[in-house]
Amino acid sequence: AGVTNLGAIGSPPAVLVSVIVATKNDRANLSRMIKQAQAAALRATEIIIVDGGSIDGTQDFLLTLDSWQSPSIRWSSAPDNGIAQAWNRGVPSARGEWIVFLGADDRIYDCDAWEATIQVLSTLPASCGLALAPVAVVSPAGRLLATELPPPRPMLERCLTQTPLAHQGLFHRRGLWAALGSFDTALQITADYEFCLRALRAGGICEPLGVAPPVAMTFGGTSKRDPLATLREIRRVQRRYDVRLPASVRSSQWLRSSLKWCGLRCLPPSAAAWWADVFRRMRGLPAVWTVR
DSSP, X not given: OOEEOTTTSOOOSOOSEEEEXXXXXXXXXXXXXXXXXXXXXXXXXXEEEEEOOOSSSHHHHHHHHGGGTOTTEEEEEOOOSSHHHHHHHHGGGOOSSEEEXXXXXXXXXXXXXXXXXXXXXXXSOTTEEEXXXXXXXXXXXXXXXXXXXXXXXXXXXXHHHHSOOOGGGEEEETHHHHXXXXXXXXXXXXXXXXXHHHHHHTTOEEXXXXXXXXXXXXXXOHHHHOHHXXXXXXXXXXXXXXXXXXXXXXXXXXXXXXXXXXXXXXXXXXXXXXXXXXXHHHTTOOOOTTOO
């Protein structure tokens, strides 16, 4: 049971991209994101909000969206058992040829880059089932921390296979779900990675998009809060698809994840963030944990 306005408001202009936003108890971020997207008047874009039965007033906010009478913003609210089930609920309602998944704390980062992404997606051949765009990584206050760029085309499939990339930048052709089935709801963190591997193993082609970052993801999230659980689930998916990494890479990943896990649980948050950024700088990466 639940409430929804899916299908209740008239047809939008031609939709090329459906943005599915899974959320639960995050009204403030969701409200900011949706109001920003509405103000941007994104062309050929619809937003489908899938709420997991929030109790923080999110449903009240969703009900106010009906007064906007916008056919490009639709929503549903019902309990679910995680993000994979939320995504599975949103996909059948998508009307776009391409689907991308954002969280309530993510956002459309650059309207011109979004328009450029729309243009490129509209020209890709039917054989291309995945497209990877750059993603801006921002602090909770919106400060740019880093930019995740797609790997070069010769390395793209290998990189997608060996490590999860930001789902906020991965556009999926809607027809993939008819061919491959739904997200695996047994996976709480890496359902997007497993689906990507499933598509690639079925012969899917991924195209890197040469655009500026159209979306921003806020640094943090479930995968950062429990690095060991995340890595265990990654390994579970890799075993399923026989993804083999060098022993040195596996050992390094376990060591880093173990140190992060210990830091998050044994140190005060400020100290854990400071040490995490020390290790990032040692690897030549920008600070992200201590930036607000």
